[in-house]
Amino acid sequence: MANKAPGLPSLADLIAKVKSGEIFKEISKQITESQVWTSSFRHGYADTPRNRVLQIASNVWLHLHPVKMHRHALRIKFTWCMGGITFLLFLSTVVTGVILMFYYRPVGEYAYYDMKYLQYDVPFGMLMRNMHRWAAHAMVITVWLHMFRVFLTGSYKPPREFNWVIGVFLVTFTLLLSFTGYLLPWDQLAMWAVTVGTNMARATPFLGNEGPFAEYVGVTPRYDARSVLLGGSLVGPPALLRFYVLHCIFIPLVAGALMIVHFWRIRKDGGISGPL
Amino acid sequence: MAVAPKKKVEATPEKVHVWPYLVRLEFMCAILVILALTVWSIGIDAPLEEAANPTKTPNPSKAPWYFLGLQDILVYFDPWFAGVVAPVLIIVGLMLIPYLDVNPKGNGYYTYEERKLAIWVYCFGFLVLWIALIIMGVFLRGPGWNLFMPWQYWDPHKVVALTSVDLPYAFGVRTYNMAMFVGGVVICGYFAIGTGVYFFLERKAIKYVGFLRMFIKIQLYLIMIGIVIKIVLRLGFNIKYVWVTPWFNI
Numbered sequence A: 001m002a003n004k005a006p007g008l009p010s011l012a013d014l015i016a017k018v019k020s021g022e023i024f025k026e027i028s029k030q031i032t033e034s035q036v037w038t039s040s041f042r043h044g045y046a047d048t049p050r051n052r053v054l055q056i057a058s059n060v061w062l063h064l065h066p067v068k069m070h071r072h073a074l075r076i077k078f079t080w081c082m083g084g085i086t087f088l089l090f091l092s093t094v095v096t097g098v099i100l101m102f103y104y105r106p107v108g109e110y111a112y113y114d115m116k117y118l119q120y121d122v123p124f125g126m127l128m129r130n131m132h133r134w135a136a137h138a139m140v141i142t143v144w145l146h147m148f149r150v151f152l153t154g155s156y157k158p159p160r161e162f163n164w165v166i167g168v169f170l171v172t173f174t175l176l177l178s179f180t181g182y183l184l185p186w187d188q189l190a191m192w193a194v195t196v197g198t199n200m201a202r203a204t205p206f207l208g209n210e211g212p213f214a215e216y217v218g219v220t221p222r223y224d225a226r227s228v229l230l231g232g233s234l235v236g237p238p239a240l241l242r243f244y245v246l247h248c249i250f251i252p253l254v255a256g257a258l259m260i261v262h263f264w265r266i267r268k269d270g271g272i273s274g275p276l
Numbered sequence B: 001m002a003v004a005p006k007k008k009v010e011a012t013p014e015k016v017h018v019w020p021y022l023v024r025l026e027f028m029c030a031i032l033v034i035l036a037l038t039v040w041s042i043g044i045d046a047p048l049e050e051a052a053n054p055t056k057t058p059n060p061s062k063a064p065w066y067f068l069g070l071q072d073i074l075v076y077f078d079p080w081f082a083g084v085v086a087p088v089l090i091i092v093g094l095m096l097i098p099y100l101d102v103n104p105k106g107n108g109y110y111t112y113e114e115r116k117l118a119i120w121v122y123c124f125g126f127l128v129l130w131i132a133l134i135i136m137g138v139f140l141r142g143p144g145w146n147l148f149m150p151w152q153y154w155d156p157h158k159v160v161a162l163t164s165v166d167l168p169y170a171f172g173v174r175t176y177n178m179a180m181f182v183g184g185v186v187i188c189g190y191f192a193i194g195t196g197v198y199f200f201l202e203r204k205a206i207k208y209v210g211f212l213r214m215f216i217k218i219q220l221y222l223i224m225i226g227i228v229i230k231i232v233l234r235l236g237f238n239i240k241y242v243w244v245t246p247w248f249n250i
């Protein structure tokens, strides 16, 4: 026994270590002190003030938060958590939306049948579609409630005027996101809701062919505000493609950028407003 | 390993660490919301009707529910106002709120006492002109955009007598040009008198609120009240337009 190679433990030793639980500590120590681990995860859960700060400041996802905040801003009664919920719902639509994009083609001949395929043949396709749609509807409601809360607490008053203005852009883009998505299933509901909505563009003063003063500008049904939106004089395949690009690329990018500015401004304006 | 002096942190009323105090709240909130969304999505399927058919117009054709307030205003106003100018005014008006409301009180806490008018105006616009009209549009508007109570059959052939007349006609004006003149006087007079009365009542405030601010504010109020007046005129007195011109009608 004495001339056994060092480092090779005996079976009896090993069993003793398993029994005492020692071995698990050793393994976890080896993993968490390995180069791979320490390079990936910078901080543990040590409950020290320094570590609490580092958790926020050195994490790319969390660092839009401030490191410290006023205690009163934690109260759900104050914020209703509505801004956060709106953001979460936005993220849910991004994730489920990307999954839907794998199966959906924004082409007149395919779009509707891709929806059917998604619903009946794609595993979890119906669930993804439902989550995408309900999260989008819910987001419209929560963003209105968020705005209502911000108004009721007077949080748009100095120094937060600018963030309120960004907010109004955000609520507008939220509605536009929802509206452009409404067309994509390419069913009767979609086509006619969007027809009703975009018909309004026809009446734009100066720029719509039925709008006031249109005759002085010379717009026609085939060349006015509405046809620019639709890529034609009715809601057809070009409109589907346009709405798809707006819905999946342009508006999410702009809205996402504005959200980052919105969050940044909350910090720069001194955190959540409070009675101070 | 040093343990954070928990007692001390909690005894300080002012500031707390975001990790863990806020992050844990956000985390729990996120779990609840995702759970609710998942259950909702398992339980209720998103609608998918028959394939789009440009030759088959459904009756009623409704915009997405969040625009039904605007669609309902279409009953009372022409599309250039209900569909274009009104939404633009709503967006611009909302953006102007922080610059028009100079009341320094009620910043960062709930209060009704200290800013009654502001709360009233916002609640009226949001809860009545926006939300109530949406609810009406979703549940009570049937074929032909006629009103149906929830227990009534949606009769597509329901005929509602269109007996409405223009306001100048109701006043006895019969020629087109005269009617245009009278209508213009009514609309412009409404804004001029409204503005004048407001400035007179608030004359002491002009100094610290500022002329431009007060002017924009009263125009927005007058437009909002004007929409209500128009709805009342239509429903109560069968008035179609107040002002008819070759270019636009109000």
Ligand code: HEM
Pocket (backbone or CB within 6 Å): A079, A080, A081, A082, A083, A084, A085, A086, A087, A090, A143, A146, A147, A150, A153, A155, A156, A160, A163, A164, A165, A166, A167, A168, A170, A171, A174, A259, A262, A266, A271, A272, A273, A274
């Ligand atoms: C996509 C839409 C939006 C997202 C994701 C969002 C997100 C947030 C979040 C997470 C907060 C932190 C406090 C809270 O949750 O209440 C916040 C605060 C704020 N939001 Fe939004 N928001 C959105 C739209 C809006 C809109 C439409 C407005 C107003 C027109 C607005 C104005 C503000 C203001 C002024 C604050 C600071 C509140 C305070 O200091 O008490 N936001 N937002």
